[in-house]
Amino acid sequence: MSVVLEDTAPALTVNHVSKVFDVSAPWLNRVLERRPKLYVEAVSDISFTVEKGTCFSIVGESGCGKSTVARLVTGLYATTNGDIRFGTGAKGRPIKVQMIFQDPHSSLNPRWRVGDIIAEPIREMKLRDTEKETLDRVRELLETVGLGADDALKYPHEFSGGQRQRISIARALASEPELLVCDEPTSALDVSVQAQILNLMRRLQDELGLTYLFISHDLSVVRHMSNHIAVMYLGRIVEQAPVEELFTNPKHPYSKLLLATIPDIENPKRRVEAQAGEPPSPLNPPSGCAFHPRCPVALPKCSQSAPELCSTSRHGKAACFVTQDTAAAEPVKAAV
C-alpha cells in the first residue's frame, strides 16, 4: 500500500449549524382555528470540529437536539443554516460517513438474511466486482464484529440484542467509512452486552483508524469512549472540553448538574436533595440563557441575553456569563 498523505485537517467541521423544524398544525386547522405557524429550533448555531482518529461525543438529555446533530451530519436532515464540511479521506476523496442507530430491532429489515443486509451497501456502491468477492467481504465483516461466517444465512430475529447491534456495525463498516456516527449505540443493551459492544467499537477504532461522532445520554459510556465532549442543552452547546477536563473540572452549571446527578456506583450520593426543575419545552424556550430558570448561580443578565461559547481553558469552551466573569476576574493561565 502506498503511504497515504498525512492530512491534518479535521475529519468533520460543523460551522454555525442550525435546524428549524416546522411543527405547525395542518393548513386547514391553522385557517379555521387561526393558529400561527409554529417552529422549533432543534439545533441552534452549533459549531465543532472532530479530529481524525478521535471520538467526539455529544451528551445531553432527551430533546436537547443531539440526535438531530447526528442526522444533520449524515445528511438525513438538511441544515437550515450553516455548513458541514468533511475532511479528505482515502485517495483524496471526502471521507465516507456511516451511521449506527440506537435500536437494533427496528434498524434491521426482518425479512432479509443477515448476509444480504451487510452485502447491500457493497452491492449498491459496487465496492466489489464479483458476487464471490462480495460474499467473502461479508464473511470477513461478520468475523470482524465477532460473529460467525455461517450467521450470514440467518434472519435478524435469530439474534440477541447485542448480536444484532454487531450486525448493524458490520453493515455500517461494509461501505468502508472513515467517520461513524453512532446515535446511542448501546442504550438498548444490557450492561454486560454494552461492555462487549464498547470494547468492539474501541478495537475497530484502533484497527481501522475510525473517527467516531458518538451521541449518548450516558456519561459513563461517554467517558469511556471519547476524547472530546460537547454538552448540549436545548439545542445549544453549553460546554465543550477534553474528556478529563470536563469530568474533573466542569465549567458550565448544567454540566455540573449533569455530573452531580448521574448515579455513581463507587461513591453513591445518598440522601442528597436533588436539584429541582426540568428541561423547558423547546417550543417555548426561556429568554436569554436557556438554562437560567434552573441555574443556581444565575445573574440578572442571564435572562436577557444568551451567552456565547467562550474559551475557558486551552481546549475548553463554555457558554455562561458566570464562568466568563470569574475567568475574566482571575484569568486562566493557559499555555500558549
Add this chain to the structure above:
Amino acid sequence: MVQPIPVPEDSINATPALDVQGLSVEFPTRRGVLTAIDDVSMQIAPGEILGVVGESGAGKSITGLAVLGLLEHPGRIAQGAIHVGGRRVDTLTEAELTKVRGREMGAIFQDPLTALNPLFTVGKQLVETIRLHTPLSKTEAEARALELLRSVGIPAPEERLRQYPHQFSGGMRQRVVIALALAAGPRLIIADEPTTALDVSIQAQITALLRKLCDETGVGIMLVTHDMGVIAETADRVCVMYSGRVVESGPVSDVIHNPQHPYTKGLMSAIPSLHDRVEVLSQIDGSMPRLNARPSGCAFHPRCPYAGPKCSAQKPSLQQVGTTSAACWLQQGGTE
C-alpha cells in the same frame, strides 16, 4: 407529609412488608412448560427499599408482577407463598385481590403516560383511588389528594388537581403515579423501572423522592431496575437476579464493593467507571440464556470463568458468604 397507615406500632415492626418464599412462576406453552422464576425468596421490611437488579430476561419484572397478582395468562405461580404485610396474597381470588391491590400494595411502572387515564383529571383519578380503598368522604378524599400531590413535590397542587395527564411533563407524571400508588397508604410499593423513561436530572429527583417517602411513611419498596447506579443510590439491600434465580443478595454497599458471585463481579466491572478510564472494559462473553434453553445446573456456568464440573450438574442454593448471600459452588465447597 403523608400520614402513615393506621396500624399499631408493634405490628409494623414485626411483620415484613413483603415476604416471598420459594416462588416459582411458570408459563405453560405448546412446547412445554417454561420456568420464568425458579425458587425465589425475598423479604422487605417496612421502610426498606429492596433493589431487584438484573439484565433483561432475568425475571425481575415477573417477580414484581407475581407479587401484584398481575401475571398475564398463561403465567401462573407454580410454587411458593407471597405474604404482603403478613397476609397471604397468592391464594386470593381475583375479587379479593382487587381489594388488596391498591390498598395494601401500590405499583409504579416504567411509563407514567400509560399508567394514567388520559380522559380524567389527575384529581379525579386520585380521589377515585382513595375512595375505593378507604372510607373517606369526597371532601376528605380531595383534601388527601391535595396533600399527596404536595408530598410528592408537585408545585401548585391546587391547580394541578384539575389538569389532565398530558399537561404534565414526564417527571411530574411519574410523581402523580407515585402519589396514586401511595393513595391508600399501602405497606408495599412495587416500582418497576420507575426512572428508566426519565432523564438523569429528573431520575435523581424521583429516586430522592422514593427515599423520602419510604422514610416518612414506612412503606416498603421493591425497586426493580437494570441500573446498578440507581440501586447504589437508593436501595438498602439488593437482590441480583440471573435467568430466573437470585444469584446474590445482601446490603447494597457489600454487594457493590465486594461481590461474591462471578456474575455480580462481571456485572460490576462491565460498568464503565466515572472516575478512571480503562482501555478495555471487562466483559462477560455471551448473553443470558433463553427460557427454553436454560443450561443445566447453575444457569451462569457457560459464561462463568470459574465454572467446574459441579456447576453444570447441580444448582447451587443461596448461602451466606460473609455479609452477603451468594448462590455459587465456589463458596460452597468448590466446583469440582
